[in-house]
Amino acid sequence: MPAKVVTVTSGKGGVGKTTATANIAAALALQNYKVVCIDADIGLRNLDVVLGLENRIVYDLVDIIEGRCRLRQAMIRDKRLPELYLIPAAQTRDKSAVSPSDMVRLCDEIKPDYDWILIDSPAGIERGFRNAIAAADIIVVVTNPEVSAVRDADRIIGLIEAEEKGPAQLIINRIKPDMVKKGDMLSPDDVLELLAVELLGLIPEDESVITSTNRGVPVVMDGKSRAGQAFRNIGQRLLGEKVPFIPIEESAGFFNQLSRMFRKGGG
Amino acid sequence: MAGFFDRLLSREPKSAYQAKERMKLVLVHDRSNLSPQALEQLKDELIEVISRHVNIDAQGMRVEIAQEGREQRLIADIPIKAAAKRRMG
Numbered sequence: 001m002p003a004k005v006v007t008v009t010s011g012k013g014g015v016g017k018t019t020a021t022a023n024i025a026a027a028l029a030l031q032n033y034k035v036v037c038i039d040a041d042i043g044l045r046n047l048d049v050v051l052g053l054e055n056r057i058v059y060d061l062v063d064i065i066e067g068r069c070r071l072r073q074a075m076i077r078d079k080r081l082p083e084l085y086l087i088p089a090a091q092t093r094d095k096s097a098v099s100p101s102d103m104v105r106l107c108d109e110i111k112p113d114y115d116w117i118l119i120d121s122p123a124g125i126e127r128g129f130r131n132a133i134a135a136a137d138i139i140v141v142v143t144n145p146e147v148s149a150v151r152d153a154d155r156i157i158g159l160i161e162a163e164e165k166g167p168a169q170l171i172i173n174r175i176k177p178d179m180v181k182k183g184d185m186l187s188p189d190d191v192l193e194l195l196a197v198e199l200l201g202l203i204p205e206d207e208s209v210i211t212s213t214n215r216g217v218p219v220v221m222d223g224k225s226r227a228g229q230a231f232r233n234i235g236q237r238l239l240g241e242k243v244p245f246i247p248i249e250e251s252a253g254f255f256n257q258l259s260r261m262f263r264k265g266g267g
Numbered sequence: 268m269a270g271f272f273d274r275l276l277s278r279e280p281k282s283a284y285q286a287k288e289r290m291k292l293v294l295v296h297d298r299s300n301l302s303p304q305a306l307e308q309l310k311d312e313l314i315e316v317i318s319r320h321v322n323i324d325a326q327g328m329r330v331e332i333a334q335e336g337r338e339q340r341l342i343a344d345i346p347i348k349a350a351a352k353r354r355m356g
Binding site: 146147150151154155157158161180182183184185186187190193194196197 | 281282283284286287289290291293294297298334336337
């Protein structure tokens with residue numbers, strides 16, 4: 001079967017698009033699928049550092065499109081996983097170096113030999129976003145439980161519908177269960193009711209995302225991380241499995257227990 | 268402790284509730300590309316046009332955007348005055 005193309009986008013910057021792309025890709029690769037990640041954020045390359053592959057870049061996306069290298073030459077293989085590859089963004093060019101039809105052609109060339117293509121979209125609703133969604137079979141919108149991120153997610157979901165690329169699937173990232181419990185953060189149900197889209201995943205706020213990103217290791221490879229588990233669940237759902245969503249109260253309980261243990265330990 | 272008494276005394280709704288209520292309104296207008304002002308203007312113009320044909324109760328008229336999932340619908344509820352008169356006569 002030809003590869004399925006999943007584009008991860010958000011509207012607002014800084015909500016965790018790149019982290020989500022890297023971890024969904026790694027989660028699928030952990031299941032022995034052949035995965036190619038494409039960083040479509042030309043000029044603001046980041047997927048390489050999140051995946052820890054920044055030192056191995058020779059060619060990039062624009063080099064492939066402008067014919068300076070062959071596809072395989074620009075694909076960097078992640079040696080920690082069976083079959084995960086990265087096509088990095090060009091750092092010294094801008095979004096206009098690539099067109100939506102370039103992206104479709106590139107994905108068509110990759111599809112026969114791989115199972116999944118994950119595209120990291122730039123923030124915003126301009127050219128870069130259009131490039132990123134051009135070849136998508138599935139569009140995943142990442143948001144945070146905050147008013148500005150929710151508003152921008154709604155705008156992006158509307159654009160995806162207008163392009164007849166919907167229905168979009170939603171990931172709510174950086175949920176703080178304790179704040180939700182106190183009524184001080186929009187709950188996943190609130191966000192879903194506002195945006196009226198399908199839910200793909202709920203990611204709790206988790207410091208291990210920061211530490212693993214510091215090391216350049218996807219957090220899905222950390223068996224103890226809650227966020228890692230949530231991203232592995234997203235991978236399973238993309239594979240068609242019905243994985244239940246972790247209720248927010250339970251994770252609040254979990255976090256409380258953890259902090260209590262921590263306080264005891266610390267005296 | 269101070270936080271506890273603050274919460275006990277204050278009647279301010281939870282911030283998540285406020286966020287949700289604000290977002291409901293914002294998203295209605297974002298999605299339809301109709302600001303509250305534009306909706307008012309639309310209502311005034313509707314009154315003007317419809318009044319040319321029927322005697323309506325402009326005060327009792329409501330124009331609003333209804334939502335079902337991500338679908339939106341412009342709903343106008345316009346009471347007619349003339350019918351009541353005719354019945355009386």
